[in-house]
Amino acid sequence: MSTERKDEATEVQIKNTAKRLFFGEGKFNATTQEIADAAGVNRTLINYYFRSRDKLFDLVFKDAQEYEQKRTESIMFSELPFKAKIEEFIDESFLMAKEYPYMELYMVTQFNQGCYFKDEEGMDRMLKKFYEEFEVAMEEGLILKMEPIQFIINMISLISFPVAMRPLFQKTMHLDDKEYERILTDRKQIIMDTLFCK
Amino acid sequence: MSTERKDEATEVQIKNTAKRLFFGEGKFNATTQEIADAAGVNRTLINYYFRSRDKLFDLVFKDAQEYEQKRTESIMFSELPFKAKIEEFIDESFLMAKEYPYMELYMVTQFNQGCYFKDEEGMDRMLKKFYEEFEVAMEEGLILKMEPIQFIINMISLISFPVAMRPLFQKTMHLDDKEYERILTDRKQIIMDTLFCK
């Protein structure tokens, strides 16, 4: 029996390539052949390392979910004041979106096709914490009076949508890559001004 | 040569079913067989009426695009004051989203796979008009000072995202259908409060 692998470069290579294709280039329907070609390996290796195409998909999806949740948790449970947390979250989100612009979209389409949620408990803990801090911020007059859920929806929407919808926006508004990057950079302040009263 | 058809019920039936599957249920990868089954017709009829699967897809996509643009145009070129136009737009969007929750998402994924835009000219005219009215509203202090493009992004994001992301949100936040409907209803006022200063 072998518990260790001498060279798992290929396995990692395949997984990363799949990640890049899905999240980086939006090729949600990439075939095993396309993935193998892009990774520069034989197609059969995908079956060898991951048993099936679906298994590979699930794995990439799970990893992404975990990563995103950890990232968010580390911000939300930090010692930063509420408003700074949101700023941090925006920064992180845009950074992520720069490398993997289609990730959010992929997550949604996966959920649409009946996908379960991984660490539900962790998410609940985080939401609870958020709700508490949100109440305080609202009392302080930092935020317009509203249900916390509405604030969350506002926040996620303002951050994620322009990233997920980028190709649509760019084409509709005739914006080149450089111009859109600038707009996204400017957005951090815009979002903060939109979310907070003062 | 035949310019008229005695009974185009089947053709319409297929098109509507495809529309429902794509936009209503989010089955973006539905096969011709699935579409035919859902429509209760023989699969070959899809080829008979639309020549190929792709042609059917293109047609449904084009129709949806046209419809959405017409809808928006009729509001934007109406005699309503700026703020009322936005309200109208929100109402229309939510109504649309109720029947076809996955439409926005579908549009984006189509654009991601390199799709052209239909009536570019019409869109440009509309944007120009919007920019003009936006400038006025900003001068009047109705809106925080920002680039019009940022306002548009804010608006579309706040409206469309919670609709497109509904399955994700609902599962994450443990909300049943009724509760989410209520949240969407409440959102109109929230969005207006978020977009406008007074």
Next chain:
DNA sequence: ATCATATTTGACAAATTTGTTAAACAAAAA
């Protein structure tokens, strides 16, 4: 060097999906 194990490859089989064709069927026109 030999052996055992891990990795990679090519060839093949199976499944899925799409598109074509010829024939059956229905309905209106001649």
Next chain:
DNA sequence: TTTTTGTTTAACAAATTTGTCAAATATGAT
């Protein structure tokens, strides 16, 4: 009725995609 036109079906062919298997190759340990 016969003909014509339009519609629907079943059977087939082609293409695509996935998964399996045995053989080939590499790599490290003995």
